Amino acid sequence: MRAFTYERAASPVQAAAAAAANPDAKFIAGGTNLLDLMKLEIETPTHLIDVNGLGLDTIEATSEGGLRVGALVRNTDLAADERVRRNYGVLSRAILAGASGQLRNRATTAGNLLQRTRCPYFYDTAQPCNKRQPGSGCSAIGGFSRQLGIVGTSEACIATNPSDMAVGLRVLDATVETMKPDATTRRIAIAEFHRLPGDTPHIETVLERGEFITAVTLPSPVGGKHLYRKVRDRASYAFALVSVAAVIQQDGTGRVAIGGVAHKPWRVEAAEAELPRGAKAASERLLDGAKPSHENAFKVTLVERTLGSVLEEARS
Ligand SMILES: Cc1cc2nc3c(=O)[nH]c(=O)nc-3n(C[C@H](O)[C@H](O)[C@H](O)COP(=O)(O)OP(=O)(O)OC[C@H]3O[C@@H](n4cnc5c(N)ncnc54)[C@H](O)[C@@H]3O)c2cc1C
Numbered sequence: 001m002r003a004f005t006y007e008r009a010a011s012p013v014q015a016a017a018a019a020a021a022n023p024d025a026k027f028i029a030g031g032t033n034l035l036d037l038m039k040l041e042i043e044t045p046t047h048l049i050d051v052n053g054l055g056l057d058t059i060e061a062t063s064e065g066g067l068r069v070g071a072l073v074r075n076t077d078l079a080a081d082e083r084v085r086r087n088y089g090v091l092s093r094a095i096l097a098g099a100s101g102q103l104r105n106r107a108t109t110a111g112n113l114l115q116r117t118r119c120p121y122f123y124d125t126a127q128p129c130n131k132r133q134p135g136s137g138c139s140a141i142g143g144f145s146r147q148l149g150i151v152g153t154s155e156a157c158i159a160t161n162p163s164d165m166a167v168g169l170r171v172l173d174a175t176v177e178t179m180k181p182d183a184t185t186r187r188i189a190i191a192e193f194h195r196l197p198g199d200t201p202h203i204e205t206v207l208e209r210g211e212f213i214t215a216v217t218l219p220s221p222v223g224g225k226h227l228y229r230k231v232r233d234r235a236s237y238a239f240a241l242v243s244v245a246a247v248i249q250q251d252g253t254g255r256v257a258i259g260g261v262a263h264k265p266w267r268v269e270a271a272e273a274e275l276p277r278g279a280k281a282a283s284e285r286l287l288d289g290a291k292p293s294h295e296n297a298f299k300v301t302l303v304e305r306t307l308g309s310v311l312e313e314a315r316s
């Protein structure tokens with residue numbers, strides 16, 4: 001690991017200003033992703049800004065009837081919150097499908113949203129990877145791509161976003177709240193927060209330099225049955241090959257977001273009109289334009305079958 005300096009942030013704006021002043025600085029929250037990347041020298045910040053002491057660890061009701069989740073709320077606490085379990089079950093289930101109890105005890109809401117891809121070549125510093133080293137090439141295209149993306153991919157990168165929580169937030173239409181170094185704030189719809197790879201796969205979100213996440217807001221509850229189904233190579237402690245987050249109403253209408261298939265949680269609102277007609281019609285619209293590789297073409301069928309199973313469970 002490279003040497004780095006360390007400070008404890010005193011306020012969100014001071015954290016943002018410190019990060020903006022040093023292009024090689026990174027915020028550290030739970031550290032469960034960042035420290036692994038630093039040990040492998042995939043990320044080499046020269047300065048860490050510890051944001052754990054900022055008190056952003058509460059979940060509060062909003063005047064619009066939703067919930068405001070502080071950026072430092074641990075994944076365990078968010079999944080266990082009685083209001084989340086009752087009204088946003090899909091989020092609770094998505095979080096509990098990820099990582100392990102120990103990791104979820106440390107991992108934070110903001111850190112989870114910003115975790116990096118699990119593409120094997122991103123972790124192998126001996127191989128070209130446009131995301132790790134812009135312009136070096138993509139080893140996954142034509143290489144080992146079983147885990148990787150099938151929609152929204154580019155000639156530069158076919159990686160997927162590994163977060164389960166983000167798929168739950170996408171189906172709930174959450175909003176990310178941030179603070180910039182000049183103390184201005186903004187609200188970013190989760191649909192716009194993560195970027196597709198295009199020709200700049202190293203830029204994964206719309207966050208600007210120094211911009212600090214303060215909270216994630218959930219809108220008022222939408223009712224319906226909340227389901228999260230994650231298909232993976234092992235029963236636990238594995239990232240999704242495909243996951244389906246769904247909120248299904250009694251009349252068969254609903255919302256669906258898919259994980260494990262794209263550089264961001266994948267939701268196509270137009271496809272949701274097809275849900276009452278069944279999984280085949282809906283998944284065809286969802287994956288319209290998909291470009292799977294020979295190694296991950298099975299994901300097209302897996303999305304349809306997983307969605308079918310979720311819809312059947314919702315009806316039962
Ligand atoms: C073995 C293992 C298995 C895992 N399995 C899964 C899984 O199945 N599903 C899943 O979803 N996840 C899984 N994870 C990932 C885990 O969920 C993430 O590591 C965790 O959520 C990251 O949160 P953190 O608070 O530790 O982030 P950190 O590691 O502290 O930070 C991650 C990134 O977020 C940035 N950051 C942190 N806070 C802020 C903020 N407030 N504003 C702006 N930037 C910020 C940091 O600078 C860093 O770039 C696994 C991790 C491990 C190690």
Ligand code: SF4
Binds near residue numbers: 120148157
């Ligand atoms: S898919 Fe993306 S992360 Fe993986 S090797 Fe290619 S550029 Fe790197």
